[in-house]
Amino acid sequence: MQLSSQLIVNLEQAIQDHNIEEIKRLIKQVNHADLADVLATLSFDVQVKLIEYLPHAAYVFEFLSLAQQLEIAEQLPTSQLVQLISEMHSDDRTDLFKALSKNLKNEVYAQLDPQIQQQIQKLAQYAEESAGAIMSSDFVALSPNLTIPQAIEQIRQQASDRETLYLIYIVDQASKLLGVVSLREIILAEPTKRIADIMTTDLVVGAVHEDQESIAQKLSHYDFIALPILDDEQHLLGIVTYDDAMDVAQEEMTEDFLKSSAVSSSPKMSIKTAPIFFLYKKRVFWLVILVFGSLLSGIGISHFEDIISANIVLVFFLPLLVGSGGNAGSQSATLMVRALAMGDVQLKDWMYLIGRETLVALCLGGTMAFAVSILGYIRGDAMVALVLALSMMGIVLLGCLIGMSLPFILNRLKLDPASASAPLVTSICDATGVIVYLFIASILLGQVAA
Amino acid sequence: MQLSSQLIVNLEQAIQDHNIEEIKRLIKQVNHADLADVLATLSFDVQVKLIEYLPHAAYVFEFLSLAQQLEIAEQLPTSQLVQLISEMHSDDRTDLFKALSKNLKNEVYAQLDPQIQQQIQKLAQYAEESAGAIMSSDFVALSPNLTIPQAIEQIRQQASDRETLYLIYIVDQASKLLGVVSLREIILAEPTKRIADIMTTDLVVGAVHEDQESIAQKLSHYDFIALPILDDEQHLLGIVTYDDAMDVAQEEMTEDFLKSSAVSSSPKMSIKTAPIFFLYKKRVFWLVILVFGSLLSGIGISHFEDIISANIVLVFFLPLLVGSGGNAGSQSATLMVRALAMGDVQLKDWMYLIGRETLVALCLGGTMAFAVSILGYIRGDAMVALVLALSMMGIVLLGCLIGMSLPFILNRLKLDPASASAPLVTSICDATGVIVYLFIASILLGQVAA
Structure with missing residues (x-):
């Protein structure tokens, strides 16, 4: 049950009064996770005292985030910090120890029990994100x-x-x-x-x-x-x-x-508290890379400048056609990334899935082609409608196949398939879409003009 | 440990021979999850026999997916199905029971123990995705x-x-x-x-x-x-x-x-086995909706047709500028959707986060503006470079603010913030980007022409 604010007020009062019996009585029935929430809201000098008086301070402390643990650790008297660290479970202890500043690390380490020193040495040696880095030695x-x-x-x-x-x-x-x-x-x-x-x-x-x-x-x-x-x-x-x-x-x-939105991965960052420059760094890399993707679309367009000048109505439909390919492609990519991550599909399923995806893409493309050809007929003529329908069909089909294949290819190259983000797929599909659309237009409308 | 294929061969042989002692000996040390994997690979008549001979068939059966359970359930003799269902844990039993065909449901229900009938009635009444629908009554x-x-x-x-x-x-x-x-x-x-x-x-x-x-x-x-x-x-x-x-x-x-890729949510579907038409349905809705988003971009473009015809170089940079706004916007939206889902931010943080996001967006926009103005100077002139730099700044800033606000607004309207998908944000940012770019271009390049 969430703690009542009355309990928190009483607890703060008891801590101020150094009334240890009252503190023990108040927290007797409160579980460690809730106590950690209370601890996080207290002012620093009250925190230190509560940690001193708590019967299982270390287990409560473990429920705080690493950032919160560090903040408290850096201000605690060393002797109290050493005791706290000694009582923590071995996995949380190692995580906290590794995050301490170099000076504090040395100071604390010297005062720890040799057995605990050895345990920290052992656990700290394993690579980030390996089983060794998250395991605990506290088993029976x-x-x-x-x-x-x-x-x-x-x-x-x-x-x-x-x-x-x-x-x-x-x-x-x-x-x-x-x-x-x-x-x-x-x-x-x-x-x-x-x-x-x-x-x-x-x-x-x-x-x-x-x-x-x-x-x-x-x-x-x-x-x-x-x-x-x-x-x-x-x-x-x-x-x-x-x-x-x-x-x-x-x-x-x-x-x-x-990653699906081209933000470099950093699961532990909070958009509320992370430094501005850190957030900038996590996002700028992919944004700049994607500029080059978009340049491809621009090059495609400039190649067909004549047909655009002659049929300016084509520009009106450009975002729609190109966008649809990108949208269909990012749907495919997301479905595939998720399926690969869940172990639902393997590399060997690729051909089979491409076949299925082609059928889905034909249905999607057909629906979209029908819709866009009506718009084309209203704004242009039957020929424009035909250009739009054919282009839409081709663009959605290509978009889906690109979206489905990219995660596979990345996986094959031993890269993380999740890097096939929606923006990346979109910019590849955009460039493909521009070329398909203007190529079809230049053949069909070029013939009419001739 | 994964089962050796030799064990599977031996097991199939023992089942063919009706050698129950041998079956028991072989599976004695194999855990339920692995036995379920074996069960799923066997042919139907071997499955039926294995279920008959297994000491804890129901607990093994529970490790199969609901679709696999249904497939077997529909072919088992009713008496055997009734026994299997009786021995399952109450939460898995209720899920399977609810999924049975109407006839089979009635047939099985009539033969169940009255106590189990009552338990199924109780558990089946709770709404999908509620605690009642996933809870088990098997506690001490x-x-x-x-x-x-x-x-x-x-x-x-x-x-x-x-x-x-x-x-x-x-x-x-x-x-x-x-x-x-x-x-x-x-x-x-x-x-x-x-x-x-x-x-x-x-x-x-x-x-x-x-x-x-x-x-x-x-x-x-x-x-x-x-x-x-x-x-x-x-x-x-x-x-x-x-x-x-x-x-x-x-x-x-x-x-x-x-949802982040505009696929209607359906966590249990598999892209490998779901019917083609089902996959089509899950994807077509948003694709068609997004067409209207792209139409806005088209309308924006057609409004500025004169300035485009006079400065066809603008089209070359259109995908790049517009795309960057969409990319930055989907980054913002994803960060915000995730933070809302994890409980990391609340509605009341909105103004504070908008302030931070503005700073991040100005840094991102500045970097991008610098990059694109160089390209603009190479391909056009100083005036084009200025148009591009100003547009990029404005487009990235607006994109970020739209991407950050949309999940908040959806949340406020009691809609799922995850519906602020990358494609949706992209198409809104695209339309905004077209207008900003061509508006700035028409003012600056229009003046030069005059």
């Missing part, structure tokens, strides 16, 4: 020889600071993964059995260098709560949990979404 | 007075067919929700305590008529495994689990993504 691992009651006792002992204890990993003495068992299965098992009897050995795993998007897809495909992450020798290094997978899926889709 | 509910060992015993008894037992709901005798407790907390608690002592009473809940997107956002915000769904009198009706929330989030983003 057991030996296969335990009986069920022994296992439950072990889980109780390990549980307090683990991300999940609902999937328990079974490892040998060298930390190689042997199997997995869910807490559900342990609860339901006969007490006389051993873990080895009930564990699953058909394992779905992720590799530590695997792309985070692929990890998120596996979790979602199998509906797992967590996925174990292994190195090349099958050693269990960490887990990625379903909530991290949700965040990754959202990040990746935002990236694709921005 | 306990009384607050149980001791910890009693609670564990109850969980063991209820566990077998429940979606999750990791969050346990505490209800009074009228089924009103009192609190929630995680299995982790139960495992860690002192055996002498009662459930009422350890349960959380600050509850995050969903309402049964709430939109599924809002439910998914709550689950993701709080990192919960499941969210309880209540009616207006606080009765616990069902739960929505994290894996359903992932599916919803993906569906909603796909919907926005398709």
